[in-house]
Amino acid sequence: MSGGPFELVKEKAGFREFRLSSNGLRVLLLQNRVAPVATFCIVYHVGSRNEAVGHTGATHLLEHLMFKGTPEFQRDKGTAIAAVLEALGARFNATTWFDRTNYYETLPSDCLATAVRIESSRMRQALLRDSDRQPEMTVVRNEFERGENSPFQVLYKHTFATAFREHPYHHPTIGWRSDIEEVTTDRLREFYDTFYYPNNATAMVIGDFDEAEVLALLAKEFGSVAPSSRPIPPVYTIEPPQEGERRFVVRRVGEVAWCALSWRTPEARHPDTPALAVLGNILGGGVTSRLHQALVENSLALSVTVVPWQLRDPALFSVFAPVRPGVEPSEVEKIVRDEIAKLATQLVTETECAKARTQIEAEVIFDRDSTDQIAASLSEAIAVADWEWYADYPAAIARVTPDDVRRVVRTYLNDDALTVGAYLPRPSANVAVEEVA
Amino acid sequence: MTGAAAAPPRRAPFVEAVRHRALSNGARLYVLENRFNPTLAVSGTLFAGRLFAPQDRRLIASVTAGELIKGTAKRSKLELAEDLESRAASVSVASDASDPAGVDISGAALSRDTDLLLDAMVEVLREPVFPEDELEKEKKKLVGSIRQQQEQTSVRASEAAMRRIYPPGHPLHRLTGEERIARVEALTRADLAGFYTERYGAASLVLVVVGDVEADRVLDSLEKGLGSWTAGPAPAIAPPPAPAPAPGAVTVEMPDKASADVILALPSDLTRTDPEFLACALANSALGQSSLTSRLGVRVRDTEGLTYGIHSAFSASHVAGPFTVSVTVKPDSRDAAVASTLDEIQRFVKSGLTDKELAEEKSSRIGRFKVDLGSNAGIANAVDTAVSYGFGVGYLDEFPSLVAKVTREQADAAFRKRVRPEAFTIASAGTFGRP
Numbered sequence: 001m002s003g004g005p006f007e008l009v010k011e012k013a014g015f016r017e018f019r020l021s022s023n024g025l026r027v028l029l030l031q032n033r034v035a036p037v038a039t040f041c042i043v044y045h046v047g048s049r050n051e052a053v054g055h056t057g058a059t060h061l062l063e064h065l066m067f068k069g070t071p072e073f074q075r076d077k078g079t080a081i082a083a084v085l086e087a088l089g090a091r092f093n094a095t096t097w098f099d100r101t102n103y104y105e106t107l108p109s110d111c112l113a114t115a116v117r118i119e120s121s122r123m124r125q126a127l128l129r130d131s132d133r134q135p136e137m138t139v140v141r142n143e144f145e146r147g148e149n150s151p152f153q154v155l156y157k158h159t160f161a162t163a164f165r166e167h168p169y170h171h172p173t174i175g176w177r178s179d180i181e182e183v184t185t186d187r188l189r190e191f192y193d194t195f196y197y198p199n200n201a202t203a204m205v206i207g208d209f210d211e212a213e214v215l216a217l218l219a220k221e222f223g224s225v226a227p228s229s230r231p232i233p234p235v236y237t238i239e240p241p242q243e244g245e246r247r248f249v250v251r252r253v254g255e256v257a258w259c260a261l262s263w264r265t266p267e268a269r270h271p272d273t274p275a276l277a278v279l280g281n282i283l284g285g286g287v288t289s290r291l292h293q294a295l296v297e298n299s300l301a302l303s304v305t306v307v308p309w310q311l312r313d314p315a316l317f318s319v320f321a322p323v324r325p326g327v328e329p330s331e332v333e334k335i336v337r338d339e340i341a342k343l344a345t346q347l348v349t350e351t352e353c354a355k356a357r358t359q360i361e362a363e364v365i366f367d368r369d370s371t372d373q374i375a376a377s378l379s380e381a382i383a384v385a386d387w388e389w390y391a392d393y394p395a396a397i398a399r400v401t402p403d404d405v406r407r408v409v410r411t412y413l414n415d416d417a418l419t420v421g422a423y424l425p426r427p428s429a430n431v432a433v434e435e436v437a
Numbered sequence: 438m439t440g441a442a443a444a445p446p447r448r449a450p451f452v453e454a455v456r457h458r459a460l461s462n463g464a465r466l467y468v469l470e471n472r473f474n475p476t477l478a479v480s481g482t483l484f485a486g487r488l489f490a491p492q493d494r495r496l497i498a499s500v501t502a503g504e505l506i507k508g509t510a511k512r513s514k515l516e517l518a519e520d521l522e523s524r525a526a527s528v529s530v531a532s533d534a535s536d537p538a539g540v541d542i543s544g545a546a547l548s549r550d551t552d553l554l555l556d557a558m559v560e561v562l563r564e565p566v567f568p569e570d571e572l573e574k575e576k577k578k579l580v581g582s583i584r585q586q587q588e589q590t591s592v593r594a595s596e597a598a599m600r601r602i603y604p605p606g607h608p609l610h611r612l613t614g615e616e617r618i619a620r621v622e623a624l625t626r627a628d629l630a631g632f633y634t635e636r637y638g639a640a641s642l643v644l645v646v647v648g649d650v651e652a653d654r655v656l657d658s659l660e661k662g663l664g665s666w667t668a669g670p671a672p673a674i675a676p677p678p679a680p681a682p683a684p685g686a687v688t689v690e691m692p693d694k695a696s697a698d699v700i701l702a703l704p705s706d707l708t709r710t711d712p713e714f715l716a717c718a719l720a721n722s723a724l725g726q727s728s729l730t731s732r733l734g735v736r737v738r739d740t741e742g743l744t745y746g747i748h749s750a751f752s753a754s755h756v757a758g759p760f761t762v763s764v765t766v767k768p769d770s771r772d773a774a775v776a777s778t779l780d781e782i783q784r785f786v787k788s789g790l791t792d793k794e795l796a797e798e799k800s801s802r803i804g805r806f807k808v809d810l811g812s813n814a815g816i817a818n819a820v821d822t823a824v825s826y827g828f829g830v831g832y833l834d835e836f837p838s839l840v841a842k843v844t845r846e847q848a849d850a851a852f853r854k855r856v857r858p859e860a861f862t863i864a865s866a867g868t869f870g871r872p
Contacts, residue, residue, distance in 0.1 A: 034473040036448070037811035067729065075735075082729035087797040089804015108807045135742025138767070142745040145696035146765055149590060207811075253693040255584040287518035299574055302581045324581040355523040362525030362547055368474045370812035428692045435688050436601070 005219035013391040016211070020219065023227040024199035027218055028378070028387055030206045032371055038207035039371040040115040041104035042123075043379050045202075046195035048173040049098050049235055049312065055183050055191070057175015060096040061133075061140050062188045066103070067094070068132040070121040081118055088114060091372060096173050099312040100383030106372040109208040113217055119203070120221035123196055130185040137180060144174050151423045152305075152320060154250055155260045162248050163262055163316055163419040167239035197228035202382050207371035239264075239314060246419045251426045255325060256302070258423035259332045262318040263413045268310040268384035272411070274396040275404040276317055280308035281356035282348055282405065283319070283339065288355070290343075291319065294335050300327050312384045316419075317412065329422050343409045347402040360397045452831040455820060456652040458660060462668040463640035466659050467820050467830065468652040471813055477551055477648025479558065480817035481542035482825040484641035484672050488537040488756060490632065492606040496620055498636075500575065501629045502532040502540045507571040510564040514571055521557060524550045528557050536754035537608040538674050539825065545814065548649035552658065555646075559662030562637070567629045579621045587614040590698040591763070593689040593866035598702040601683045601862050602759060608677065609758060638669015643825045647817040676756040679704040682860035689866035697771055697867025701762040701778060705855050707753045709826050713851040716843050717751055720852035722801065723794040724785050725749025725762060736781050737764065743774040751855075755826075760856055768867045775863060782858045789849035803837045 006018040006027065018027040051058055068074070073081045085092045090107035092115075103122075105115035147153040157172045164170040174180070203222070205214050242264050265276055283291045284306025295301035301321040309315040319336050323329045367373045381390035448454070456468045485502065487495040506528060507514045521527060526546035533541070542562070546554040586592045599611040612620065642663070646655050682703055707717055725733040725748055733747045744764050752758030762782070766774045790798075809815045810833070823832035832839075 032473070034471065034813075035807075035811040037808055075739075080730065082727070083797070086727055086730045086801050087804075089801045089806065089808055091805070091808050106808055106811070108804050111804070135740060138742035138770075139738055139745050142696060142743075142765060142767055145767060146745060148695035151588075253691075254588045256581065256588065286522040288515065288522050296578070297574065299577045302578055302585060322581070322585060324577060325584050351523075358523065359525045365474065365547060366476055366545065369476055369478070369814065373812075426693075435690070436685060 005223055006215055010388070012388060015387055015391055017387065018215065020198065020222060022223050023225055025222050025225075026202040027215070028202060028204040028382075029211060029214065030204070030374065031209065031211070032206055032368060032374065033208045034369065034371075036109050036208050037106060037371055038109040038112050038205060038209050039104060039106040039375040040112060040119065041102055041204045041206070041375040041379060042119045043100050043102045043202045043204070043382055044195060045099070045200050045232070045383065046101055046191075047097050047099045047383070048171060048175075049168050050195065050233075051168060051171065051175075053171070054179060055187050056171040056179040057140070057173070058183055058188055058191050059101055060173055060175060061137065061180065061183065062191055063094045063096045063101050064136050064140055065128055065132055065188065066122050066126050068129065068136070069127050070125040071127070072121050072125075073118055074127065081122070084114060084118065090115065097383070098169055098173060100379060102379045104372065104375055106375075112205070112209060112214070116217055116221050120225065123198065123201070123222070124225055126192060126196075128185060128189050128192060133185045133188065140174070141177070141180055144177060144180055147174055151254070151256070151258045151322070155258055155320060155421050155423050156318070158248050158250060159260055159262050159316070159318065159419055159421050162246050162421065163242070163264060164239050167237050167313060168235065169239075169311065169313065169315070195232065197232075198222060198225050199227040200232045204375060204378060206374050206378075235313075242417045245415050248419075248421050250421070250423045252423070253428040254425040257323040257329045257425055258320065259323055259329045259336070260318060260320050260421040261333065261336050262316040262419045264417040265308070265315055265317045265412050267312060267314050269389065272408050273310060274393070275400045275408040276308045276412070277310075277360055277397065278353065278356045278400045279343070279405050279408060280306045280317070281359050282343075282352060285356060285359050290339050291336065294339055295321055295332060299324055300335065301332055310380070310384055329424065333420060340409060340413050343406065344413070347406055350402060353400065353402045353405060357397050357400060361394045364394050451820070451833040455830045456656060457830070458656045460639060460660060460664050462638070462664065462666055463672070464642040464644065464663050464666070465824060466656055467643070467645040467824065468650065468655045469647045469816060469820070470650060470652050471647055471816065472649050474813070475548045475649050476813060477546055477548050477554070477646060477650050478813035478817045479542070479544035479554065479644065479646050480814070480821040481642065481644040482539045482821055483542065483562075483637065483643075484538050484670070484674065485540045485632075485636035486532045486536060486538045488608045488674070488676065489636050494620055494628070495608060496617065497624070497628050497632050498540070499532040500579070500624060501632045502530045504567050504572060504575060504629055505530045505561045505565045507575070508566050508568045509560045510566055511560060514568070517557065517561075520553065524553055526550050526554045526557070528554070528561060530561060535752070536756070538676070538755035542644065551650055551655065555655065555658050555662065559659070563663070563666055565633065567626050567633070569626050572624065572626055572629065576621050576624060580618050583614050583617050583621070590691060590694050590696065590866040591765075593691060594698040594700045594864045595763075597687045597689050597866065598700045598761070598862050598864035599759070601685070601687055601864065602680060602702055602704050604680060607680065608756060636670060639663055639666045640668040640670060641672035643821055645817045645820045645824070647813040647820070674755050676708070679706045679757045682857070683862050684860050685862060687862065687864040688869060689864070690869060691866055692868055694768070694868045697766050697768040697865055697869065699764050699766060699771060699775060699863065699865040701775070701861040701863050702759045703856065703860055703862070705751060705753075705760045706757045707751050707760075707855060708755060708757050709753045711753065713847070714753060715840055716847040716851035717753075717855065719795060719798045719802065719840070719843055720790060720848040721749055721751055722798040723790050724782065732785055733762065733778060733781055737774055737777050741773070741777060743770045743777065747778070768869050771865055771867070771869065779858055779861070782856065786853055786856060786858060790845055792845060795843075795845050795848060799840050799843070802840050806836055
């Protein structure tokens with residue numbers, strides 16, 4: 001296809017990628033007519049990875065301010081973004097993560113044009129008023145505080161802050177409290193004026209639509225948005241290899257201890273990523289998985305969660321477990337390490353490996369049950385790699401062998417690359433007193 | 438432009454598209470073929486929730502439901518899990534607080550594993566053996582989980598409100614964490630087996646399968662598996678009446694909590710089958726369904742910045758649950774947030790909905806309904822709900838017109854009848870610092 005506003009870049013597995021010639025906006029289409037519903041999602045390639053001390057949490061705070069409006073969509077005119085979408089029955093939100101920010105709307109497919117217009121309006125015309133930032137800062141601060149109430153979130157934030165000292169994965173997406181409170185509206189606008197451009201974004205439409213109509217709609221709404229005049233600044237900081245085990249402890253009043261072990265792993269695009277994903281399921285995918293059997297079935301932990309983080313830059317392979325009261329957290333840590341040691345020496349059986357592969361391959365098929373689930377998975381994929389990585393993922397998983405699993409355990413899950421964290425309950429004389437006034 | 442796929446066929450009304458079979462023992466089976474993706478989803482309901490458990494030992498219902506998958510006459514827990522997990526299939530049976538009458542049954546699989554999934558579901562419903570050792574493990578885990586929940590400000594605030602409003606013996610009464618731990622520790626295998634024998638059977642069972650399946654094959658397979666199951670108790674429900682409000686404040690002081698939770702709660706007589714349900718739901722949507730757009734959200738979050746989340750809801754199932762407003766706050770903002778919330782509710786009760794609000798809430802609800810029907814699991818769940826509440830499958834087709842019919846007067850009257858701002862129980866949990 002040529003001559004029109006779009007050029008067809010590539011197609012594979014039902015996906016069709018286009019590029020808007022006027023400004024470089026990437027467009028990804030996937031028809032999935034399971035219901036008269038469509039998801040529009042726009043991913044900006046900016047996340048907490050692009051932040052530094054002083055403005056940690058800026059990407060996320062900016063994401064909140066993006067709901068405060070544009071000249072066309074604002075509360076004063078009775079056209080607040082959320083109100084317009086709510087009235088259509090849309091399921092909508094925005095999320096910020098290490099490598100990306102996404103804005104999405106799942107709605108009846110005959111309402112798609114409204115979602116596209118809202119996103120085109122806020123790509124370059126967000127109001128970003130200081131009078132909006134003030135109350136929104138305290139909203140975000142409450143979001144931060146809610147996170148601080150969760151032992152899991154506290155542990156994951158400390159884990160990344162401990163394992164990464166130089167790379168910006170060190171700081172959490174929500175930001176540090178004082179940065180959330182003090183960052184200026186001007187600084188947020190600078191962020192917006194650096195990263196929110198069509199040439200730093202990918203728009204996707206998934207679900208029930210007509211391709212010609214949807215491309216015409218996208219050309220109409222986004223075609224005149226100018227690209228950035230400056231190059232998008234790259235992140236060049238590299239986390240050096242870890243040269244010894246690191247440990248941290250968090251003590252707060254409570255009753256249940258948690259244990260977290262995380263090893264440094266490569267970036268999502270690395271060829272070992274599929275084997276690490278399979279390893280994740282072997283260790284933590286369901287009742288029959290090794291750590292569930294060793295910890296939960298033996299009444300040592302209340303549950304176990306294994307996360308092979310897949311990020312744009314080198315990341316972690318994590319195990320989190322709330323420890324059953326009365327059990328020493330060190331006992332849980334020892335068992336996790338023993339299970340890893342076994343995997344470094346003995347090959348898993350082909351049956352066990354096949355089960356893990358089947359679970360991951362099925363997840364990709366289940367994704368296609370709903371348009372917003374595909375959009376969520378694709379958002380992550382294009383943030384850490386690209387959509388082809390997502391399209392090729394099932395085949396890459398299918399190739400993982402027991403030898404691959406042992407090799408990645410030996411390569412990455414070493415003590416020198418390990419960060420161990422503990423969340424330890426601190427007793428209090430005043431635990432939970434209920435008073436009726 | 439090239440390559441656009443053919444437009445999807447026009448969809449038949451659900452009442453025509455969903456295949457139905459009623460078995461002689463009372464089980465009602467529904468199947469919708471949806472061939473777009475090689476998966477299937479199952480949703481079901483059976484009346485064996487906490488409403489039917491002994492008054493002082495309500496948790497027998499949830500533990501019995503959870504233990505159904507811990508071993509059957511044919512397979513141990515591990516064998517069953519191995520068979521399902523090796524095919525990425527899943528089965529779950531759970532009884533939670535959202536509907537005190539029902540047990541929720543759900544399942545999912547790739548369509549190549551349809552038989553495996555349906556066989557496993559029939560097996561766990563009909564042949565659980567409640568192994569002693571599994572129950573002992575579960576009890577240890579439950580005690581730990583209760584302790585873990587007790588660390589959450591949202592749980593503590595909600596429990597304090599429910600304990601104050603609903604008297605002991607009421608299915609919505611909430612025991613303290615320590616009381617629940619004592620009940621867990623006293624549980625025996627005989628308790629579960631006894632409750633199972635008494636409550637589980639086909640008479641109240643609804644099972645819905647949606648996905649890439651052949652309807653006749655699924656119906657035949659389920660009839661073969663469930664046709665000879667005992668009927669059990671008739672699907673009759675006699676929920677207790679709603680108690681009188683218990684106005685007043687309860688504070689749960691919890692150390693080391695950065696964020697606090699506040700629940701404002703009132704008993705209500707609204708059930709899901711009440712003719713005024715949709716009127717109440719539309720009024721509530723305008724008041725507080727969304728943290729971003731409803732009146733409470735615009736005031737307390739958007740304008741005053743006092744919270745990340747504020748949300749109001751009627752908890753209406755087979756049992757009339759409370760009307761609640763929940764809000765998370767920085768502990769020292771609690772009083773301001775509560776005052777603004779009550780003021781906004783007061784205004785809403787006084788002035789009622791605007792025509793614009795009602796029109797927006799109607800289009801929102803109708804649109805959201807369509808969006809929720811955008812997946813196999815969403816459709817299965819909607820059919821299951823419509824049938825187990827006695828509306829029938831046609832409810833899915835009629836829903837938009839039922840919503841459209843509600844008038845502003847009906848919505849205002851239904852809401853005013855039930856929400857009296859002065860009668861709230863206000864329960865908060867967090868680190869406030871006791872005077």
